[in-house]
Amino acid sequence: MPQYVPIQGFKQLEDALKVHAKNNCLIYMYFFGEKDSKGRSWCPDCVAVEELVETALRENAHPNALIYTVDVGNRDAWKDRSDNNKFRMPPYSLSVIPSLLRWNSVERLEGDQLLKPALLELFFNEAKSQGAAEKTVPCK
Template sequence: MLQFIQRYSVDTVSLSLLSLDINGFEEFTKYTETIDSKGPPVLFYFSGSKLPDGRSWCPDCVEAEPIIKAFLNELKKNVIFVYVDVGGREYWKDKACPFRTDNRTKLMVIPTIIKWNGVQRLEGSQCAKRELLQMMFEDDE
């Protein structure tokens, strides 16, 4: 059975942010099959797995995460934000990693934020730039 961990849930008036945690490519694939095309926008944040200290092995992910969290805490939009753990460093660095080869993701770097069924994406250090996050979330308006 597939389980998703709810990280944040903010509900203010009719606007809400739902944030989920997904581990690995199989869970990612299963979750994408449940997305309602008429529902709120879905954004995926791909990051390296967490070490025992709670920080990712990926330095760029460590840099971006607090900026993304702060931005999400202030967001007043109806959106689903999904954190996707792409795995450990060796798995991610493998050229055959499905997150790299799958046509839906085609990841080249992490962190990466992708708007599902859209062309918008932020890659690497772009994910740590608040103004780029703002532009990505305003694009629906």
């Protein structure tokens, strides 16, 4: 079963990658807007795709993969177009949330693409067809 790694903010993401990326782990990253005390994001698009993405991760992600669930912060932090918002810069280059990407790969789904189950399934199958999944070892 994939291991979920909750991440809050850019620094935690960078710290997690320092630990996991060097082990050639298969890492999926799901970026979304901060959630309130009731578990609801300020981002309506994130709310709309949440159940579909969670189902796709549960049903299609490689069992040895790591799944980073990355909270990009509150609305003001996300909307910041300056260099302060490091999620918008390479290597992540996010232009929209929600976004789902595979680390060290060009595969990504953004925004309303995440509402399409067929695209979600294809996203995970792409890693399998490229052999990434076969090289995956359990990551800790």
